[in-house]
Amino acid sequence: MDTSSSSRRASAKRGHDHADHDSHEGHEDGRSDRWLISYADVVTTMMVLFLALYVLQLAKNKALEIKVFDAHVAGQRTAGAQPASSPAPALVQRDRARRELMASLAPLRETSEISVEPVAQGVEIAINAKVLFDSGDAHLRPASFDELSKVALALTRHSTRNILVEGHSDNVPIANAKYESNWELSSARAGAVVRFLVERGVEPHRLAAVGRADNVPLVIGDDAAARAANRRVTILVQD
Structure with missing residues (x-):
């Protein structure tokens, strides 16, 4: 139990x-x-x-x-x-100045030895060297005074821009007692044109002269026609 x-x-x-x-x-x-x-x-x-x-x-x-x-x-x-x-006022003014300058230079284009053309930098006046100088010389021929006087008048009345005068020669070495090379000859020719323009009233501070010799040919070639075309003076009126 x-x-x-x-x-x-x-x-x-x-x-x-x-x-x-x-x-x-x-x-x-x-x-x-x-x-x-x-x-x-x-x-x-x-x-x-x-x-x-x-x-x-x-x-x-x-x-x-x-x-x-x-x-x-x-x-x-x-x-x-x-x-x-509308175009910018500066561009309109530049184009108007170009047209006025080219219109004032139109009489020069009547001869085949002078050209007036618009270029990227402005207006270029190209004058064949035989119009301005005797062969191998840098003294302006009296017969060229009329054409250069028209250029000077247009530059004083229709432009206030800078002007670059360039002398150009052919590629034939010069044999001259006065000028030892085409550099001296082309520089002297550019200087002669500048002096003439100053005498006709173009402000000296607007002008510059430089000789290019044969380094900027207008026509490529060694024949007589090419050499004649390359002997020239150009007057660039800059924009």
Whole structure:
């Protein structure tokens, strides 16, 4: 009988211990579940927030694109409605000065030995050397005074720009006691033209003279016609 009572008490104790163990495990599992639920809520909230910010940024970018497009269309309409822009006043004045100068020099173009042409730097007057000088000499021929006087008159009345006078020779070495090379001859001829223009009223500070010898040929070749064409004096009226 005592043995039976002892068995019942041991069995009851084991049951009580088992119940306490289950209750403890249930309590721990409950706290773990609540922690996981709280973490999931935070992650979900952050994802929703980031998604909302992303959608807002997309909306702003779209609005900016529409604004830029509308401004571009408005600019095109305005440009289409306006007349084409007129040339700059400086270009208009330069072109007018060129035309006036060339018109005043038109009588010189009646001879085939003198040309008047617009070039990139301005207006160029080219005079064949035989009109101005005797062969191998740098003294102006009296017969050239009329043509050079017309040039000087046009330069004083229709231009205030700088003027570059260049002497050019052929490629035949000069044999002259006065000029040792074509450099000296071409420089002396350019200087003679400058002196004449100054005497006829062209301001000295506008003028410069340089000899080019045969380094800037008008015609490439060694025949007599090419050499004759290359012997010249050019007067460049700069823009």
